[in-house]
Amino acid sequence: MAKTVALTGNSACAYAMRQIDPDVVAAYPITPQTAIVEDFATFVANGNVDTEYVTVESEHSAMSACIGAAAAGARVMTATSSQGLALMWEMLYIAASLRLPIVMHNVNRALSGPINIHCDHSDSMGARDSGWIQIFSENAQEAYDNTVQAVRIAEAAQVRLPVMVLLDGFIISHAIDRIELLDDEVAKHFVGEFKPVYPLLDVRNPVSWGPFDGLHGYYFEHKRMQEEAMKRAKGVIAKVADDYAKISGRSYQFFETYRLDDAQFAVIVLGSTAGTARVVVDRLRESGVPAGMLKLRVFRPFPAAELIDVLKHLKAVAVLDRSEPAGGLGGPVFTEVRSAMYYLDQSPLIANYIYGLGGRDVGMFDIMKVYSDLHDFVEKGTVEKVINFLGAKE
Amino acid sequence: MKWDISKIKEWKYYEHPQASTILDAGNAENYETGGWRSQRPVRNTEKCTQCLICYIYCPDSSIMVEKEEVVGFDLKHCKGCGICAEECPKDAITMVSEADLAKEGE
Numbered sequence: 055m056a057k058t059v060a061l062t063g064n065s066a067c068a069y070a071m072r073q074i075d076p077d078v079v080a081a082y083p084i085t086p087q088t089a090i091v092e093d094f095a096t097f098v099a100n101g102n103v104d105t106e107y108v109t110v111e112s113e114h115s116a117m118s119a120c121i122g123a124a125a126a127g128a129r130v131m132t133a134t135s136s137q138g139l140a141l142m143w144e145m146l147y148i149a150a151s152l153r154l155p156i157v158m159h160n161v162n163r164a165l166s167g168p169i170n171i172h173c174d175h176s177d178s179m180g181a182r183d184s185g186w187i188q189i190f191s192e193n194a195q196e197a198y199d200n201t202v203q204a205v206r207i208a209e210a211a212q213v214r215l216p217v218m219v220l221l222d223g224f225i226i227s228h229a230i231d232r233i234e235l236l237d238d239e240v241a242k243h244f245v246g247e248f249k250p251v252y253p254l255l256d257v258r259n260p261v262s263w264g265p266f267d268g269l270h271g272y273y274f275e276h277k278r279m280q281e282e283a284m285k286r287a288k289g290v291i292a293k294v295a296d297d298y299a300k301i302s303g304r305s306y307q308f309f310e311t312y313r314l315d316d317a318q319f320a321v322i323v324l325g326s327t328a329g330t331a332r333v334v335v336d337r338l339r340e341s342g343v344p345a346g347m348l349k350l351r352v353f354r355p356f357p358a359a360e361l362i363d364v365l366k367h368l369k370a371v372a373v374l375d376r377s378e379p380a381g382g383l384g385g386p387v388f389t390e391v392r393s394a395m396y397y398l399d400q401s402p403l404i405a406n407y408i409y410g411l412g413g414r415d416v417g418m419f420d421i422m423k424v425y426s427d428l429h430d431f432v433e434k435g436t437v438e439k440v441i442n443f444l445g446a447k448e
Numbered sequence: 449m450k451w452d453i454s455k456i457k458e459w460k461y462y463e464h465p466q467a468s469t470i471l472d473a474g475n476a477e478n479y480e481t482g483g484w485r486s487q488r489p490v491r492n493t494e495k496c497t498q499c500l501i502c503y504i505y506c507p508d509s510s511i512m513v514e515k516e517e518v519v520g521f522d523l524k525h526c527k528g529c530g531i532c533a534e535e536c537p538k539d540a541i542t543m544v545s546e547a548d549l550a551k552e553g554e
Contacts, residue, residue, distance in 0.1 A: 152467045152468075153466050153467040154467075214467075251466060251467075252466075252467075252469050259471075260472070261470060261471055261473070262469065262473070264467075264468070265468060265470050267468050272464055272468070274461075275459070275460075275461035275464050276461075276464060276467070278461040278462075279462060279464060279466065282462070
């Protein structure tokens with residue numbers, strides 16, 4: 055019998071970890087993720103799990119230990135945020151290129167400097183080229199559901215890539231939300247038994263992991279294989295979501311649309327801000343504005359074909375990015391979406407709104423302004439300012 | 449486990465093992481680094497007391513030992529670093545330039 059409880063996002067993630075009962079967790083604390091590994095440490099101490107919990111001296115060590123354990127043949131999980139993710143940056147690439155199915159929660163927090171512990175997406179966006187699958191959660195329920203699905207996605211034979219489950223710092227991680235949990239047995243059965251590939255602990259079949267592949271090596275070929283795995287991950291993400299719907303009653307896709315079919319203006323958003331955007335859409339619809347919105351769930355691999363299919367009928371689209379352009383042509387989500395739109399013969403007008411950096415709150419009226427801008431762009435037939443900063447004191 | 453990489457140059461990208469894993473143990477032996485040498489060790493068997501200090505110090509495991517006695521140098525792997533000559537307590541090993549040897553051979 056599934057049960058409904060009140061948990062914070064972090065506790066929901068730790069609860070999922072308990073049900074999954076990974077072989078090894080090597081972790082280091084950092085706000086706003088700490089409660090995940092702290093809650094999990096309590097489960098370990100109480101004997102609720104059989105996990106080998108390795109307390110390490112930094113996030114770099116955490117990911118290194120996770121990689122070692124995964125190569126040895128263990129199911130591994132960990133969690134981090136912001137500076138922690140940045141500190142383990144070189145190891146992220148190693149985890150992905152060694153094709154290790156590590157599942158990690160990254161609680162989105164702004165990258166310093168200035169030092170800021172609140173939510174923005176700069177940390178995980180900074181790691182978007184690391185080869186990790188990236189799945190965003192809107193609330194604690196999604197964080198929990200994504201965690202359970204992530205294990206199956208990562209471990210699929212045609213994928214074998216690490217998965218980052220993302221949830222907004224403080225907004226989701228620390229807020230208590232109503233969530234429906236799977237039964238322990240159901241969750242355990244869903245993730246199944248871990249099947250390692252070339253485990254180091256199999257001494258009868260000795261192998262070497264992570265060799266030097268330079269000089270006359272085959273680095274390019276190995277990277278090519280990795281890219282193919284990322285492509286295949288799309289299909290696997292969809293299949294796992296279908297299977298998950300059967301045991302939970304909750305369906306997931308690459309993204310979720312809200313009143314988009316008959317909309318003319320839409321906003322694309324990731325994470326918790328989707329909730330605010332939905333309310334704005336309803337308000338605008340009441341006044342007769344054909345507004346809609348799209349919440350992107352899977353950022354890597356980027357579902358370009360599916361996205362442009364649902365966006366192509368719109369007159370104007372605003373992409374909300376919770377991380378800075380840093381000299382690029384816009385925030386990360388914007389540049390991907392606009393690039394995808396290049397495939398269309400006729401694409402909607404598209405603008406970028408950088409918002410919420412360092413946890414700056416974004417409210418209904420901010421998002422309403424975005425729709426109002428979209429309306430103006432359509433009237434004028436052009437986007438006057440492509441990159442806008444929503445909520446900064448200008 | 450014997451892993452056949454004789455045709456590796458022709459492998460399509462997907463024919464490589466996942467994650468660049470090497471499906472063998474100790475096959476570094478097949479990778480010859482002797483060609484990197486610019487000088488090679490020569491042992492004076494009269495001076496050598498078979499203390500095996502050169503064997504212990506060699507970073508490339510290129511001192512060949514049989515029945516606890518040095519029998520020669522593995523020239524397929526010796527990189528000519530000269531550590532054996534440096535460490536030998538009897539100065540029984542001298543480093544000879546490969547260029548000189550090549551000239552002699554002509």
